[in-house]
Amino acid sequence: MSATATVTGTTAPTRAVVPSEIRRTGYLLIGIAALAALLAVLVPSGDSRIRISTSADALQIPIFAVPGKVTAIVLTLVVVGLAAYGFRLTQRGTRVPVWVVATAGALAFVVLLLLLSAGKDQVVPITGLLAGTLLLGTPLVFGALSGVVCERVGIVNIAIEGQLLAGAFAAAVVASMAGNAYVGLIAAPVAGLAVGALLAFFSIRYQVNQIIVGVVLNVLVVGITSFLFSTVLSDNPNLNSRLGLPVLPIPLLSEIPVVGPVLFRQNLLVYLMFAIVIALQILIFRSRWGLRLRSVGEHPKAADTVGIDVNRTRWRNTLLGGAIAGLGGAFFTVASGLAFGKDMTAGNGFIALAAMILGRWSPKGAVVAALMFGLSKQLGQFIQQLQAPIPPQFLLMLPYVVTILAVAGFAGRVRAPAAEGVPYEK
Amino acid sequence: MRLELRGITKRFGTFTANDGIDMVVEPGEIHAILGENGAGKSTLMNTLYGLYEPDAGQIVIDGEPVVFSGPGDAMRAGIGMVHQHFMLVPVFTVAENVVLGQEPVGKGLIDLRRARQIVRETSEMLGFAIDPDAKIEDLPVGVQQRVEIVKALSRNAKLLILDEPTAVLTPQETDELIEIMRRLAAAGTSILFITHKLREIRAVSDSITIIRLGKVVGSATPSATESELASLMVGRSVSLGVAKEPAQPREDVLEVRNLVVRDTHGVPVVNDVSFTVASGEILAVAGVQGNGQTELTEAILGIQKPASGSVVLRGESLEGKGVRERLDSGLAYVPEDRSTDGVVGEFSIVENLVLDRIGAAPVSRGGALDMRFLRRNADELVKEFDVRTTSVDRAVGTLSGGNQQKVVLARELSRPLSLLVASQPTRGVDVGSIEFLHDRIVSERDKGAAVVIVSTELDEVLALGDRIAVMCGGELVGIVPGGESRDVLGLMMTGIGPEEARQRAAEHHTLLGEADLEAEAEAGAVLDAPAADAVDAPATESSTTRSATTTSAGEENR
């Protein structure tokens, strides 16, 4: 028919101009490497005593000592290698995978550990630290997953903190009433769902600004739980008893050194977390539910024109997200064997939010980021035990400092779901 | 499918956008709807697709009255729609978009193999190929539109609504779309087709319904001439084409020197472009969309930073100058995409009309907006530019597409200017208003402004350009005098230099060029041939032989 020659407007790239957010990751990596090197230089001579086995292991590996300085230098070289690799990627304009930054950061922490433990009597329980990391990361993972589900459907969930707290409260009280910790795992998601329902109600039905609703809900939950804590619960201590979920070691798997105790000698809540992470990772990207969920968060009008009920989809998934965060709240009480305490979630919901962004709105990424925060928390606690000459307040700041650095240096301008926070009207 | 609309009425508040519309679309018929901006065409289509509920009237499909409570219902009844703004999720793949809402499922997950197969089968049936795994945001608009068509057909659409599908297409893409429409109609699909381009209507439609002010005012057959159609639509006679005096270029106003703009990957999207535009002259920049025109205009405005080269306004380099300073030195700018860059949708017409002037008298005095001035300004401009609205306080986002465009132009042309840079100035505007807007642009030229018009519309390029620059792949292929033949321009748009293009134009020619020349020949009998469309002698000779071949080709395709 016609003499059509399709024209494309581009020719081969000449000199690559790297987007700033990618370049920033490169600088972050160089910063980590420099920090590791500085710490390594400061490591005193003498050995660090390392324990791998836990007391419950069938196969015991004895405590051994590593030369602090040499190990620190070796690890620093690995960090430098990772940083160099990552930096090269950024120079070519490629995104650095999360694991590179996470590993480099984790190793830098280990160097710090060596710095503090070399030449001292205190033993560094590697497996214990890792198990602690997972434990401290658990509520963050739940919170971040809740954020992923809600934001993918287009609802900003700032109320994660409130959902965690409501879950923690409900788990403690209901488990105490029933005298069974497992009942707490049913109550917690229901409480989180209720907070999610309020979020959905105001932001979908009345189209109130979602960030404001979220903040208000957080304040509301803190207020209600604190009030009940200091009135009803303090009058009836039996409503807030310390019930713990038993550890359920998985036969055989739990005997693998390091990995076993960390991953497979846990309580039901942690196993539920594994299941939810895997399920969400697959379903969000490959199931019908996930495709519709994402379409509603990206381009609700397009979803509407193919017959998907936008607001109903948003309602359902906001409830689901609330329930997930609520379940995570159970970590603070029944899963840790603690009674409910005022405001005991202590900002975990906000770190979870950062983990979600850092993980680029994917369950997988959120888990990696959440565990990184868990690790920084765990190390902060451990270093405190080492009685290092660092004021404890600084160590308590560690997770938050890491959050800020990570979000600023790594997340950069990642792309949120396009219709996030925008109410849908026909 | 046989579609019948009976007395469809749709009101927005007290305003009646559709008033008792009766219409019949036969199976396998391409039915065009023609009407001015704001006549109610999109409203009618949205009602038909279940996005609006009619206040009165009935939709009858194959003799059965139907009621749609949402687009899902319309889809199930066999109606598909390609919207003026595409309804595709940009971060999804083609396959995901096509199956969204009716996903094939196997083992609990989406069966992507089946989804890809649906895309391939449907697109093959239509005679083109699409990569099912390509991401929508990476595809050119023309391909995105095909994805929309595939999406509608894979849902067994028996009636396809196309709302201004060609507004964003290049001439080649339009050619291809017309081909697809013919195939579909031949296979029994009915098509409702909205466009402001009369030539397309005449080329492809079987019947034409004309809507004015929400009412059906008549129907026509494709044998009607363009001017007949135009006057039916507007309700007065319209002259197609601009009657403009030859340019009187004076001193150079804009000088672009060796300009290079790179995208975020470092690829040059404007590559070593140099030209000058004089006061009292219009330079039209032609080219297929996405060949650097956007970046060129943005670099002139100052929202893109050039990698090298310079932009000089009245002998003064603009380097380091902000957008504000450039606007203050008499630059007016019409962006190519009105909804994202041209207006603030939530703001009223009053506010949008002064967006670029707040902060200085007469718009603001003593730090506060002078509301009396704003309203007077809005009343005057709305009247002058014939913006169809119920009130100047309406949010611009609720205006019809063409009327939004008029608001942008009204704003930009309402202050003294020394340089006008306008991209797609009449996109989505009806023929009556195009006539007015073109006259306004020419009068700015005659008042001494230098004008740069970027358009993918050859009609517009030919109507306005005193000289025509053609861009391809970020480079300036050449600058030719206004009134160059359509075929030569078409060839230059593929990157062929002017000399060679002229040689080749004698041998090859495009369908569009043919259809155009055919229309021109007919129109010429009724109207005086517009000056800008005058072609030189050898081209006219070949055009007569060409129109003959088109007619026969057209008949084969029906």
Ligand SMILES: Nc1ncnc2c1ncn2[C@@H]1O[C@H](COP(=O)(O)OP(=O)(O)OP(=O)(O)O)[C@@H](O)[C@H]1O
């Ligand atoms: N949501 C709305 N609220 C109020 N008025 C509206 C709304 N949508 C459309 N209108 C008005 O209805 C009239 C018809 O608009 P419509 O979009 O159907 O015009 P159109 O014929 O498609 O015009 P164009 O050719 O410019 O696209 C216009 O005057 C418009 O301002």
Ligand SMILES: [Mg+2]
């Ligand atoms: Mg319209």
